[in-house]
Amino acid sequence: MSRLLINTYFAVPVQFFVVLGLTISMAFSAQASDLRLAVNDTKGRISQYAVVTLKPLFEGNWPTPIAHSPQMKQQGAMFTPFVMAVKVNTSVKFPNLDEFRHQVYSYSKAKKFKLRLYGKDESKEVAFDKVGIISLGCNIHDNMLAYISVTDAPYFVVTDSAGFAEILNVRPGKYQLSIWHPNQKNRKQNFTQPITIATDDVVMNATLELRRVGRKQKPPEDGNY
Amino acid sequence: MLHLLLLSVFPLLAEAGSLSNEFYIDSRFTTSTGEPGWLDGGLGKSRFGGDVDGESNDHFHLAELAILTQWEVSWDLKGFLHLQYDPGQTVKEDVIEGYFIYQPVPQSDFTFRFKTGLFFPSISRENTGPAWSSPYTISSSAINSWVGEEIRVVGFEFKIIREGEMGNLAISASAFGFNDPTGTLLAYRGWSIGDVKAGARSQLPLAELPAIGLDSSFVPQPYWVDPVKEVDNKIGYYFALDWKSHQPIEIGFLYYNNRGDPDVVEDYQYAWGTEFFNFYIEIELPKKVTVISQYSLGSTIMGGQIAGTQTWDVDVDYSAGFILGSKKAGRYRVSVRYDWFDTDDNSHVLIDNNNENGSAVTFAVSMQLRKKDLLIAEYLIIDSYHPARTTIGYLAQQETKAFQMSYRFFR
Numbered sequence: 001m002s003r004l005l006i007n008t009y010f011a012v013p014v015q016f017f018v019v020l021g022l023t024i025s026m027a028f029s030a031q032a033s034d035l036r037l038a039v040n041d042t043k044g045r046i047s048q049y050a051v052v053t054l055k056p057l058f059e060g061n062w063p064t065p066i067a068h069s070p071q072m073k074q075q076g077a078m079f080t081p082f083v084m085a086v087k088v089n090t091s092v093k094f095p096n097l098d099e100f101r102h103q104v105y106s107y108s109k110a111k112k113f114k115l116r117l118y119g120k121d122e123s124k125e126v127a128f129d130k131v132g133i134i135s136l137g138c139n140i141h142d143n144m145l146a147y148i149s150v151t152d153a154p155y156f157v158v159t160d161s162a163g164f165a166e167i168l169n170v171r172p173g174k175y176q177l178s179i180w181h182p183n184q185k186n187r188k189q190n191f192t193q194p195i196t197i198a199t200d201d202v203v204m205n206a207t208l209e210l211r212r213v214g215r216k217q218k219p220p221e222d223g224n225y
Numbered sequence: 226m227l228h229l230l231l232l233s234v235f236p237l238l239a240e241a242g243s244l245s246n247e248f249y250i251d252s253r254f255t256t257s258t259g260e261p262g263w264l265d266g267g268l269g270k271s272r273f274g275g276d277v278d279g280e281s282n283d284h285f286h287l288a289e290l291a292i293l294t295q296w297e298v299s300w301d302l303k304g305f306l307h308l309q310y311d312p313g314q315t316v317k318e319d320v321i322e323g324y325f326i327y328q329p330v331p332q333s334d335f336t337f338r339f340k341t342g343l344f345f346p347s348i349s350r351e352n353t354g355p356a357w358s359s360p361y362t363i364s365s366s367a368i369n370s371w372v373g374e375e376i377r378v379v380g381f382e383f384k385i386i387r388e389g390e391m392g393n394l395a396i397s398a399s400a401f402g403f404n405d406p407t408g409t410l411l412a413y414r415g416w417s418i419g420d421v422k423a424g425a426r427s428q429l430p431l432a433e434l435p436a437i438g439l440d441s442s443f444v445p446q447p448y449w450v451d452p453v454k455e456v457d458n459k460i461g462y463y464f465a466l467d468w469k470s471h472q473p474i475e476i477g478f479l480y481y482n483n484r485g486d487p488d489v490v491e492d493y494q495y496a497w498g499t500e501f502f503n504f505y506i507e508i509e510l511p512k513k514v515t516v517i518s519q520y521s522l523g524s525t526i527m528g529g530q531i532a533g534t535q536t537w538d539v540d541v542d543y544s545a546g547f548i549l550g551s552k553k554a555g556r557y558r559v560s561v562r563y564d565w566f567d568t569d570d571n572s573h574v575l576i577d578n579n580n581e582n583g584s585a586v587t588f589a590v591s592m593q594l595r596k597k598d599l600l601i602a603e604y605l606i607i608d609s610y611h612p613a614r615t616t617i618g619y620l621a622q623q624e625t626k627a628f629q630m631s632y633r634f635f636r
């Protein structure tokens with residue numbers, strides 16, 4: 001069991017949330033509520049790139065989310081975004097915005113592949129058909145690194161640069177909240193916590209045990225592509 | 226011959242689009258005081274030294290021009306060719322590096338990399354820029370100046386990199402030839418602080434010391450060295466271990482042994498028995514501050530074994546180290562380096578004194594210009610004690626001060 005700490009409270013820390021929360025709660029009152037989460041590590045540092053998922057602990061029909069085509073870009077010998085979450089069976093586009101080649105690969109269990117991206121505007125797609133974490137590399141640029149989290153949860157989101165995540169219009173009920181971070185200390189053990197969503201919005205805080213310095217995608221040295 | 230072969234084979238075999246060329250031009254202004262440089266017949270430590278009378282010597286010149294060709298043969302196989310024009314060398318056009326890398330896409334946490342051709346063993350932590358330049362300073366540290374001048378191998382290198390939770394661990398091993406005369410410069414000239422890069426055909430000068438020369442009664446070493454040459458037909462080797470932590474720290478070591486047979490001579494060039502260790506640590510601190518340190522120690526022998534001893538006619542132990550701190554701020558970079566170096570002669574000191582010790586301080590400021598061009602200025606002070614200087618009319622203790630400004634054009 002991870003030593004993660006959750007404080008549930010109803011204070012809203014940012015004004016922005018008040019406005020947004022009001023709008024949404026007016027529209028969906030009594031049917032759905034929002035979950036807002038601030039993620040940090042045990043030293044109190046903001047945790048960007050945490051993948052937050054909500055899995056229902058009850059039966060129900062879950063419509064497939066609106067199709068969007070997520071993009072894992074190659075730009076300036078870097079992947080963007082560094083962490084992406086997608087629903088299982090989603091096709092992710094790999095557009096190359098650089099003038100030069102990339103050779104993107106994964107040897108993760110959930111999806112092994114290699115993609116050859118010749119040059120600018122070349123784009124390829126990979127369908128991720130298994131749940132799991134995929135780590136991406138490039139065989140030409142050692143510095144390139146990114147993660148795709150493939151999930152079957154109906155709700156998922158990645159924390160932003162302020163360590164915030166929000167999931168809107170969550171159906172009331174009991175859920176398992178799970179958080180994965182590329183630099184979590186115990187790679188096998190995600191942060192988990194059962195939570196109940198009732199008619200009120202939930203604002204909470206999660207503390208992850210992260211490595212002091214984790215794997216990062218470094219920008220390439222100047223002129224050294 | 227080698228360069229002609231590579232030059233003609235590269236474009237012929239290449240498909241359109243898989244070849245890319247880059248040009249690197251280093252225009253240099255130098256003013257330096259002290260004894261004449263080692264390329265001008267002296268025992269000076271910098272690439273461009275002072276006048277014979279110790280007066281300052283101003284040069285405005287082309288330091289080098291390089292053509293860097295990358296050839297993507299296939300996704301797993303790449304070729305790289307580095308040609309140089311250096312007007313200050315005896316052989317002006319030369320091949321500095323020319324090799325192929327085969328690296329299949331990883332199927333597990335292990336990456337396998339196979340390299341073959343003419344290349345630098347990965348010793349230098351400074352020379353990471355285009356055409357083996359340093360982004361920190363104009364003149365490399367004593368250790369890496371020597372690597373540029375004398376350490377080049379023709380052979381194979383096999384590297385295994387393991388990606389782990391805490392970082393990457395790499396093991397490399399190499400078998401090579403064509404690096405037998407290595408050690409000559411350290412013994413007869415001592416260390417230097419500069420940026421001379423030898424190539425496949427290079428012939429680098431030695432000062433006309435009474436202890437050497439083809440008609441010397443001691444050992445018939447001519448006043449030059451061909452660093453990239455096979456003499457004894459024995460295979461040398463090196464191996465290295467590198468640890469790159471996800472914490473911003475990298476450490477590693479390399480052991481090199483050319484297994485030179487010190488008795489064998491070909492075309493006036495001895496096979497020097499040269500071996501050394503190199504250790505490094507590199508730390509990325511917050512606010513774009515980098516700290517790099519290297520330390521090398523080794524020995525070189527040449528000629529016959531002296532009866533009843535474990536020493537050879539030329540038998541020199543050597544060591545050198547540096548610590549470099551650098552900070553980047555936008556387009557600017559400021560670097561400071563302290564070097565110390567030493568050679569310790571074990572034989573015939575009375576007639577052929579190859580002892581030396583010294584230190585150097587280097588300050589450099591650089592500015593990134595449009596595209597990939599770099600303007601870099603450096604102030605260098607080298608202090609050294611080298612008794613063999615007295616045999617060619619200089620004081621054993623010398624101080625060289627040099628200011629250099631370089632415009633590095635890179636497209």
Ligand SMILES: [Cu+2]
Pocket residue numbers: 077101102103138139140141144
């Ligand atoms: Cu790439």
